[in-house]
Amino acid sequence: MSNAWNEGYFTDEGYTYSYSREINPVFLRYCLLLRGFASLETTEGYHCELGFGQGVSINIHAAANPGSWVGTDFHPGQAAHANALATAWGSDAQLYDDSFEQLLARHDLPQFDSISLHGIWTWVSRDNQKLIVEFARRHLKPGGLLYISYNCFPGWSPLAPLRHLFSLHDRFGTNRSESPDQRIDAALQFSEALLAANPNYAASAPNLNAKLQSIKGQDRQYVAHEYFNRDWNCMYFTDVVEALAPAKLDFATTAVPLDTVDPLNLSAEGMDFLEGIDHPIVREQARDYFVNQNFRRDVYVRGANRLSASEQRQGMFNTRFVLLQAADSVSDTVKGPAGEASLQAEVYGPVLEALAASGYMPKTLRQLSGAVPSMSYDDLVQAITVLVGMNVAAPCQSEAAEKLVQARCSTLNLQLCKRSLLSNKIQVLASPVTGGGVPVSRFQQLFLISIKQGKKHPAEWAQLAWSIISDQGEGLLKDGNALTTAEENIAELTEQAEAFAGKSLVILKALGIL
Template sequence: MSEAWNEGYFTDVGYTYGYYREINPVFQRFCLLLRGLAQPEPAEGTRHCELGFGQGVSVNIHAAANPGRYVATDFNPAHAAHARRLAAASGSEALLVDESFEQLLERDDLPQFDSISLHGIWTWVSRDNHEVIAEFARRHLKPGGIFYNSYNCFPGWSPAYPLRQLFALHDRFGVTPNGAVERVEAALKFSEALLAANPNYLKAAPQLTERLKSIATQNRHYLAHEYFNREWNCMYFTDVVDALAPAKLDWACTASPLDAVDAVNLAEPAQTFLKGVDHPILREQARDYFVNQQFRKDLYVRGAIRLSVAEQREHLLDTRFVLTQPADQVPMKVTGALGEASLQEDLYKPFIEALAADACAPKTLRRLAAGFSGMAWPVLQQIVAVLTGMGAVAPCQPESAEREARTRCRALNRHLCERARYGNEIEFLASPLTGGGISVPRFQQIFLLAREQGRKQPAEWAQFAWGMLDAQGQRILKDGKALESAEENLAELTTQAGEFAEKRLPVLKALGVV
């Protein structure tokens, strides 16, 4: 295959159909606000850009669920063709092209953007492309605009970095099959055999064998794109800061709300040490050593404005929040860099129950805070950070933006539910309330399809789903085993439909997904 257009990027198989909330402008603005930084307000005239959109799931959900217009590129034409189908279904009028970053930079018809985002792109493109990306941001990001970038980083990747090199070298020089998945399998087997021969390097990195075992369980298409590209530039945080400096970008914070909660990430000595580091860039780089950071999700701003404590509090109090899962399914544990931690149930459960009141309708933090008058503000702020970081709660966009997005979200969700007839590629639907994607597995999408077609009872949804599966010769897997009889499959679907109607459907209604 010629690599004239793909610049060494692995294009033999398509990328996975993932959704990434960090690209959602609503979520990005909340992350900035949580760290005390001013956030641009959404409006009809806003413009957003995504560089390297993969299968286009995130960009299309966001284009449907947010006001304004989207421009995005992915130089794989198969990805662009798929993404355009989704855009046509929603009616978002997003401009989705299959141009390289350099070709996009050369266009003279692009607007100034309120946000430019790239997720999982930076590591897998060349240093020359890093310069093109920085120049694109310099030319096209508005003052006050948001730039999101995620990438593999040191020091966390240091011990396992040689594994990627082994994969790439075997793919380049070894005797490899023609099929993409087979090439991945061959490289994995080669690496397993090498480690089994007990090289001295294992003495310096004894965890490498377990790391390889973990990698071997992952989706082969994902592994192809993660490890088998010609370019693989793992960098330190400060190196990326330097690379983006010509675009006048100020590092603001991470797009991970849990990073704002030191108690679950840093031991006391680490917290004490970092408090003594004045420079924010040095402090953040030092923090990566304490948490052994392997993957960063960074937000930059072109001209960051810090809010006063009082301003930040008022903006947070005016923000609406909504549950993204049934209240009784929100775990009372959270995982940070220090491991798993238990949440204080007498604080968290009443807050979750307050969010679940009135059929899970969204509520401002001001309204919620009124029910916890004795709670100190830092505690309330931490509860919000933890629950949003866990994904159990989501910030909402203004009601005017929500209303403007409803029709597009409804159209996109209908299209995705129709696709669920044939497979489980995309297991997310669009929420006009949060401006982002909500996890909805395949069978639940089929239940929604049955409901939209006039079937009112869960038993009818189950029958509808079973008729669809049976016609395609498909069977449900339960506890790792296929259910063979019609009675077993229908019974399982009926149970799932009943639980969906009772637990999940009210939440999806509150989110505006249905």
């Protein structure tokens, strides 16, 4: 049912319980440092997330970063979920269900070190976009950063008409009493039938049917919010630059570390062409044509200050890094718009070995440089950048900041693990080391509960996990097939528990989670 308060936003289906690392201030400061920009880092700052969804990211970042958090999501059900989780671990985060207009009217908000909005900008009205800009103008500190993600052209050009069909059918072609899933399926079936009738549009946009089939297989919560809102304002990069200018915001970089590795993104001809463009905004927009960009993750700064080469080098040397998975399980290839590239064993082998040394504990780039003295500074930075870009390594906050948030991360993680007793909705825990979330599956959270209870053997962890899920009438899948007997399920859980003990526990300890 449509409500006046939802302003055309699809609120009949709640958003997913996903986590976004790009909102993590530690990660964003690293992205700025990588491109040579200064950023604010305090132990008493304020941060804001606009449109926090179910509140997973904002709760994790509120626990894992010093300072305080404010956020809003105008969907009351999602705000209620976010607040319930915040209350459970004793957070002081201020989480509202205000619209952007209501939030802007508040007189009790501080000046923020960072403001983030992930997956919001494209899906709200132009009036709401103006309110977001005005909020940043009033409440972002000089030197503060703004993270924004959005759908963009030219990559969306072939699919925009298809997305319009979905939304149009949902508004006018379905029975509003049907469930959200039924309405979504009806819109997808209508669009599939239209394409099957061979309109000229389909001939001008190759692979449309393959894309539609991919959408049909996606999580319905995600599909609802991605494709079925009334407002959908896809823009070019330069449109967003102009929209944010009244808030005195300068584009600094993307929150995609792999963007700094040109061979992964551009052909030799593309690199040569872009090298000839002096204006940074024109060059960035032209780059979107070469990679056919359809979604951007951008970092803006209110008063961007460039670091000198020596200041940037010093900042990188002082930054700690940590692996998020076992060194021997890291893929030996990485993908980018220009194709797939192999990670050279002679380069990445020693770096991974150095990161894994001493029980995977975090190490500064200076320490890594000492461990692989034959590697040049530029090669080492690129190797670390690629590993962070692949999300198998992460930059860390200072040890002082880590100590400040250790206790509250432990409290939040205990609450998240307790939730795993009943559901698999949230499969991430908070790391005081990285200031962000780390993927930890439901079963792994159940194993952690067993460890907290003093059980030392993987077989015992598996037994506890099985006792919980079997009581709920659930079971495991293996190779796509349901395991039907208790023995089969326990054997699979034991195998997973042994792998968890052999590879994951040491990493979770290094991340401050265990």
